[in-house]
Amino acid sequence: MPTNAKIMAAGCAVAFFLTFLFLIRRRSLKPFYAALWLGISLVMMSLIVFEKFYKHIADLLQIRDASFLVFIGSNVFLLIYVLHLSVKLSEISDRVQELISHVAILDRRLELSLEPKRHPDEN
Amino acid sequence: MRIVTVISNYNEQGAIEATIRDFRENATIVSDLIVIDNCSTDASLELVKKAGVNYLRHPVNTGGSAGVIKTALLYADMFGYDVYCHMDGDNQHNAAELAKLVQPIAAGEADIVIGSRFIKREGFQSLPVRRVGIFIFSRLVSALTGQKITDLTSGFRAYNKRAIHFFARKFKHEFEACVQMLMVAAYAGLRIREVPVIMNPRLTGRSEFNLVNSIKFPIFGLVSIAGTMLQRNTIKALSHADQC
Numbered sequence: 447m448p449t450n451a452k453i454m455a456a457g458c459a460v461a462f463f464l465t466f467l468f469l470i471r472r473r474s475l476k477p478f479y480a481a482l483w484l485g486i487s488l489v490m491m492s493l494i495v496f497e498k499f500y501k502h503i504a505d506l507l508q509i510r511d512a513s514f515l516v517f518i519g520s521n522v523f524l525l526i527y528v529l530h531l532s533v534k535l536s537e538i539s540d541r542v543q544e545l546i547s548h549v550a551i552l553d554r555r556l557e558l559s560l561e562p563k564r565h566p567d568e569n
Numbered sequence: 570m571r572i573v574t575v576i577s578n579y580n581e582q583g584a585i586e587a588t589i590r591d592f593r594e595n596a597t598i599v600s601d602l603i604v605i606d607n608c609s610t611d612a613s614l615e616l617v618k619k620a621g622v623n624y625l626r627h628p629v630n631t632g633g634s635a636g637v638i639k640t641a642l643l644y645a646d647m648f649g650y651d652v653y654c655h656m657d658g659d660n661q662h663n664a665a666e667l668a669k670l671v672q673p674i675a676a677g678e679a680d681i682v683i684g685s686r687f688i689k690r691e692g693f694q695s696l697p698v699r700r701v702g703i704f705i706f707s708r709l710v711s712a713l714t715g716q717k718i719t720d721l722t723s724g725f726r727a728y729n730k731r732a733i734h735f736f737a738r739k740f741k742h743e744f745e746a747c748v749q750m751l752m753v754a755a756y757a758g759l760r761i762r763e764v765p766v767i768m769n770p771r772l773t774g775r776s777e778f779n780l781v782n783s784i785k786f787p788i789f790g791l792v793s794i795a796g797t798m799l800q801r802n803t804i805k806a807l808s809h810a811d812q813c
Contacts (some may be wrong), residue, residue, distance in 0.1 A: 540741050543631060547640040549626040550605070551647065 452494055459490035486523075570675060572600035573650045574667060575641040577724070578658035579606070583615040583773025586631055588660045589620050596664040598671050600654065603644065605637045613658070631791035634724060635746035642728070654727045659771045661693065669764045670727035679762035680732045683718065684725035692767035697708030698783065706790050709783050710740075710748060713794065719763060722747045731761050739807045748790050752797040757808035769811040 466483045469475050475483065493500060504512040542561060574592065578585055582749060585604070585810055592602055604617045608630040617624050625640060638655065645653035652674055656662040666684060673679040687703075694700060707721040724747075728736065735757055736750070797804075 543636055543639055546627050546629060546636065548632060550627050550640050551644055553624075553628070554625050555699045 459487060459494065462490060463487040480482050572598055572604050572652040572654060572671060574600045574654040574656060575644050576602070576656050576658050577606045577607065577637040578604050578609060578613050578617065580609045580611045580613060581658040582611040582616060584660040585613045585619060585658050586616050588656065588658050591660060592664040597668045600615055602788035604658070605640050607631055607637050620687065626667035628808045638746065642733055642737040645733045649728050650733065652727055653733050655724055657724045661768050661771060663767060663769065666766045669766065670725070673762045673764065674727055674729045680729050681761045682727045683720060683723050683761065683763045684766035685720035685723055685763040685768060686768045687719040688763060693770045702740060706748060710751055713798065714752055715801065716755050716761045717763065718751060718761065721751065725766060735808065736761065736800065748793040749797050752794065753804055756801050756804040
């Protein structure tokens with residue numbers, strides 16, 4: 447990998463890692479996603495540190511250029527990740543619907559219980 | 570037999586009063602009435618309150634009638650109703666015909682009854698393009714479920730206690746609700762019956778079926794059919810567990 451590309455990749459990996467740390471500090475990520483993105487940022491850094499290792503894997507898979515391996519790997523990961531998010535979104539949408547229904551019913555019950563009760567003689 | 574009639578409302582300020590009046594003056598069944606408002610932005614909910622009708626209000630809009638049906642089923646299940654009848658708030662359905670929907674359930678002949686405008690072909694018949702779509706999908710669902718359905722998209726329906734409980738507790742709206750619900754019902758062993766009804770054109774407001782929806786419906790409808798077919802065994806197992 448040319449030095450310029452290495453510097454750029456290292457910069458991206460560090461920036462990604464810092465963003466990840468910032469999000470952890472702000473408690474914006476659930477533990478599962480925190481672990482996932484920690485793994486991703488470590489993989490990104492390892493691309494520079496263990497360049498020979500990735501070249502070796504690329505040779506084993508008969509991929510001429512190691513950068514293709516990274517490209518294919520990241521595409522597969524993103525597809526799986528988007529699928530995972532679609533599943534989660536569908537689950538959340540079911541739960542939101544369930545909550546909306548319950549809130550609507552409970553809200554009305556609360557409203558009725560707070561209404562002043564009429565005296566039986568009242569018209 | 571305890572019956573609840575649910576009127577769905579979303580921005581129906583031009584028709585909701587007439588729908589409530591129609592129910593009060595012409596319904597021949599003894600039924601509680603409740604309006605479920607899908608977070609309307611117009612004055613329709615105020616009109617409902619003014620009319621003195623019991624109501625539920627979604628805190629956010631659920632995007633379609635499926636969310637209202639889910640709330641209605643849950644409400645009917647929670648409060649132990651034997652029959653849940655559904656009417657749209659646009660005054661397209663005639664309250665005088667609610668008895669027709671309830672009769673097969675009361676006689677123990679059906680679990681879900683659909684008011685179909687295409688049996689006697691009287692009254693409002695919808696736009697020709699939409700009619701073709703309904704015809705094709707109704708035939709397809711009839712062939713796949715073995716139950717004769719002519720008006721797949723009719724919202725004028727009645728559900729008995731078994732159907733209420735099954736859909737309130739087990740049903741997840743994943744695809745096109747009107748298609749999916751009937752296929753799920755058939756796979757769950759629920760008996761579907763259609764009765765002829767006369768529908769009216771919308772009084773005011775806009776139908777859910779605009780240009781975007783008329784493109785979406787066939788695509789989502791096909792995905793819905795395929796998806797529900799794949800879930801056939803799961804649905805049967807759920808229904809079996811429900812009966813045990």
